[in-house]
Amino acid sequence: xxxxxxxxxxxxxxxxxxxxxxxxxxxxxxxxxxxxxxxxxxxxxxxxxxxxxxxxxxxxxxxxxxxxxxxxxxxxxxxxxxxxxxxxxxxxxxxxxxxxxxxxxxxxxxxxxxxxxxxxxxxxxxxxxxxxxxxxxxxxxxxxxxxxxxxxxxxxxxxxxxxxxxxxxxxxxxxxxxxxxxxxxxxxxxxxxxxxxxxxxxxxxxxxxxxxxxxxxxxxxxxxxxxxxxxxxxxxxxxxxxxxxxxxxxxxxxxxxxxxxxxxxxxxxxxxxxxxxxxxxxxxxxxxxxxxxxxxxxxxxxxxxxxxxxxxxxxxxxxxxxxxxxxxxxxxxxxxxxxxxxxxxxxxxxxxxxxxxxxxxxxxxxxxxxxxxxxxxxxxxxxxxxxxxxxxxxxxxxxxxxxxxxxxxxxxxxxxxxxxxxxxxxxxxxxxxx
Ligand SMILES: Cc1cc2nc3c(=O)[nH]c(=O)nc-3n(C[C@H](O)[C@H](O)[C@H](O)COP(=O)(O)OP(=O)(O)OC[C@H]3O[C@@H](n4cnc5c(N)ncnc54)[C@H](O)[C@@H]3O)c2cc1C
Numbered sequence: 001x002x003x004x005x006x007x008x009x010x011x012x013x014x015x016x017x018x019x020x021x022x023x024x025x026x027x028x029x030x031x032x033x034x035x036x037x038x039x040x041x042x043x044x045x046x047x048x049x050x051x052x053x054x055x056x057x058x059x060x061x062x063x064x065x066x067x068x069x070x071x072x073x074x075x076x077x078x079x080x081x082x083x084x085x086x087x088x089x090x091x092x093x094x095x096x097x098x099x100x101x102x103x104x105x106x107x108x109x110x111x112x113x114x115x116x117x118x119x120x121x122x123x124x125x126x127x128x129x130x131x132x133x134x135x136x137x138x139x140x141x142x143x144x145x146x147x148x149x150x151x152x153x154x155x156x157x158x159x160x161x162x163x164x165x166x167x168x169x170x171x172x173x174x175x176x177x178x179x180x181x182x183x184x185x186x187x188x189x190x191x192x193x194x195x196x197x198x199x200x201x202x203x204x205x206x207x208x209x210x211x212x213x214x215x216x217x218x219x220x221x222x223x224x225x226x227x228x229x230x231x232x233x234x235x236x237x238x239x240x241x242x243x244x245x246x247x248x249x250x251x252x253x254x255x256x257x258x259x260x261x262x263x264x265x266x267x268x269x270x271x272x273x274x275x276x277x278x279x280x281x282x283x284x285x286x287x288x289x290x291x292x293x294x295x296x297x298x299x300x301x302x303x304x305x306x307x308x309x310x311x312x313x314x315x316x317x318x319x320x321x322x323x324x325x326x327x328x329x330x331x332x333x334x335x336x337x338x339x340x341x342x343x344x345x346x347x348x349x350x351x352x353x354x355x356x357x358x359x360x361x362x363x364x365x366x367x368x369x370x371x372x373x374x375x376x377x378x379x380x381x382x383x384x385x386x387x388x389x390x391x392x393x394x395x396x397x398x399x400x401x402x403x404x405x406x407x408x409x410x411x412x413x414x415x416x417x418x419x420x421x422x423x424x425x426x427x428x429x430x431x432x433x434x
Contacts, residue, residue: 001026001249001250001251002026002027002028002221002249002251003020003025003026003027003251003252003253003429003433004020004025004026004027004028004251004252004253004254004255004425005027005028005029005030005228005241005249005251005253005254005255006020006027006028006029006030006220006254006255006256006257007030007031007228007231007241007254007255007256007257007258007263007267008029008030008031008038008256008257008258008404009029009030009031009033009036009037009038009212009215009222009224010031010037010038010039010040010041010257010404010405011037011038011040011060011207011208011211011413011415011418012038012257012403012404012405012415012417012418012421013029013031013038013255013257013403013404013418014029014036014037014211014212014214014215014220014222014418015064015068015211015415015418015419015422016255016257016403016418016419016421016422017029017215017218017220017222017422018068018211018214018215018218018220018422019068019418019419019422019423019426020220020255020422020425020426021215021218021219021220022218022219023422023426023429025425025426025429027219027220027221028220028221028223028249028251029215029220029221029222029223030223030226030227030228030241030243030249031222031223031224031225031226031227032225032226032227032228032244032366033224033225033364033365034224034225035052035208035224036208036209036211036212036215036222036224037204037205037207037208037209037211037212038053038257038365039052039053039054039365039372040053040054040204040207040208040413041053041204041205041208042203042204042205042208045293045295045327045352045354046295046327046351046352047295047351047352048295048326048327048352049203049205050203050293050295050327050329051203051204051205051329052291052356052364053291053361053365053372054204054412054413055195055203055204055322055329055331056193056194056195056204056313056322057074057193057194057195057196057204057207057413058189058191058192058193058194059186059189059412059413059414060413060414060415060416061127061130061414061415061416062191064415064416064419065415068211068214068415069214070207070210070211070214071198071210072196072197072198072206072207072210073196073197073198074194074195074196074197075194075195075196075197075202076094076192076194076195077195077309077311077312077313078093078094078095078312079091079092079093079094079309079312080092080093080094080192080193080194080312080313081170081193081312081313081314081315082306082309082312082313082314082315083167083169083170083315084306084314084315084316084317084342085166085167085170086166089305089306089309090102090103090167090170091309091312092170092192092312094192096113096116099112099116100112100113106164108162108163108164108167111162111163112162112163114162115159115161115162115163118149118158119184119185119188119190120190121146122146122147122150122185122190123185123189123190124146124190125144125146125147126147126185126409128144129141129144129147129409130409130416131416131419131420131423132408132420133392133393133420133423133424133427134384134392135383135384135386135392135393135407135408135409136383136384136408137383137384138151138379138382138383138384138385141383147182149181150180150181150182150184150185151180151181151182152180153180153181154177154178154179154180154181155168155172155176155177155178155179155180155181155183155184156168156177156178157181158181158184159171159172159177159181159184169315170315171184171187171188172184172187172188173187176377179377179378179379180379180382182382183377186377186409186410186412187412193313196210198210202324203324207413226243226244226245227243227244227366228241228242228243228244228267229242229243229244229246229267230242230267231254231256231263231267231268231400232248233268233272233397233400236397236398237397237398237399238251238252238253238254238397238398238399238400239251239399241254241267251399252399252432252433253399253400253401253425253428253432254399254400254401255401255402255403255421255422255425256400256401256402256403256404257402257403257404257417257418257421258366258367258374258404259365259366259367259368259371259374259375259404259406260281260374260375260387260388260402260404260406260407261281261284261367261368261369261374261375261406262366262367262368263402264277264278264281265278265281265282265368268397268400272397273396277388280388281368284368284369284371284375284376285369286358286362286368286369286370286371287358287369287370287371287376288357288358288359288361288362288369288370288371288372289331289332289358289361289370289372290319290331290332290333290355290356290357290358291329291330291331291354291355291356291361292329292330292332292333292334292339292353292354292355293327293328293329293352293353293354293355293356294327294328294329294343294345294350294352294353295326295327295350295351295352295353296326296327296328296345296349296350296351297326297349297350297351298326298349299325299326300323300325300326300327300328300343300345301343301344302314302323302342302343302344303341303342303343303344306342307344310323311323314342316330316332316334316342317338318330318332318333318334318335318338318339319331319332319333319334320332321342326351328343358370372411373405373406373410373411373412374404374405374406374411375387375405375406375410375411377410377411382410383408384408386406386407386408386410387402387406387407392407392408392424393407393408393417393420393421393424394424394428398432399432401421401424401425402417402421403417403418403420403421403422403424404417404418405417407420407421408420
């Protein structure tokens, strides 16, 4: 009998399993998918390994990767990103002075410098609260002089202090404009976004593979392609999980890194939770992403000047687009005409085409509403309210923990929920083992 069953071999589940196994606990990780990494994993389209979800890293702290022994390099093209603003290119260079010069084309260099130094300060301040096994409340964060500004201002007011409206999409998605400027800080890592790389190979698969290998070498047993159907509660505490092939695996603790909504409503069952929790989870509207993948017979070429920046993260009007040699992925749903405006494409040379819809993501990852952060990254689901006020990583059911993107600090590839949740279990272990 393992000590802990981890549901989900996404990046948070794998990180949790490394921390738990290193602490000497017997850990089994189960994932219904056949690949490791979950939304940060990859699959093969037209013979090429392409990311299924996440394609860049930036929010996972380097010191966390070091502590876990994950040795990946950061591949940053220069410019890192290129934003297409009314047909003009705005290049986000690696070097800060070059960025300032770029923004000076619109007379906005000083403003950009001031805004960026605020964002750098934000991340420095946030670090003090990241590795908490009890998530901080909004009130606690408000007591921090740097963070309080990001909590009190809306994203639109923060951005509006520095830049005209036409630049805002470079820094935040539209739905976050009325959310606290905390989200602008969160989504703009001070170290910038990068592609994981190792030994000349560039792409998200490098990161997922390294995590998977590290989980196994740390002693965790990772079983892919086997889902959990039910979490069994007996005598007020977690006793076991039932797998989809009807095996019962007993454990002292279960850590679910799947969506909290699916964990509560499907795997455990409504009857174990207060009505307000069920109402809260049932009322979350769907919010998913589209993904278009094109695998080409030859190098993918962009039109005009954009072709010089093929390697960069391309912020195009229909969605972020990344190109690697012979494939292109768009997180968005361009029409054929829109795509052809930017990509020099001969459809006769397309080897494979894939469209993933929000409904596909919902089914694929078993994530309610297709939400790529498991829960919305809106104020009512942030800080110690993520997923539910008073829970943090520990649910009211003894032995049942949560540690995926639906817990503090939130979604994207940060690794912090899995890391903190595992440490929380280790803290509680003396009482859990009884
Ligand atoms: C299209 C898209 C683009 C994105 N781009 C980026 C990006 O570039 N950078 C970034 O940082 N973030 C990005 N994200 C968000 C990021 O990928 C996710 O927030 C993050 O990977 C979530 O990690 P996780 O480990 O918490 O959860 P997941 O990756 O969702 O892992 C949870 C795992 O649980 C498994 N599971 C669910 N139910 C069960 C069950 N009953 N039994 C067994 N296993 C189960 C799932 O199969 C899944 O593998 C993107 C997401 C998407 C979808």
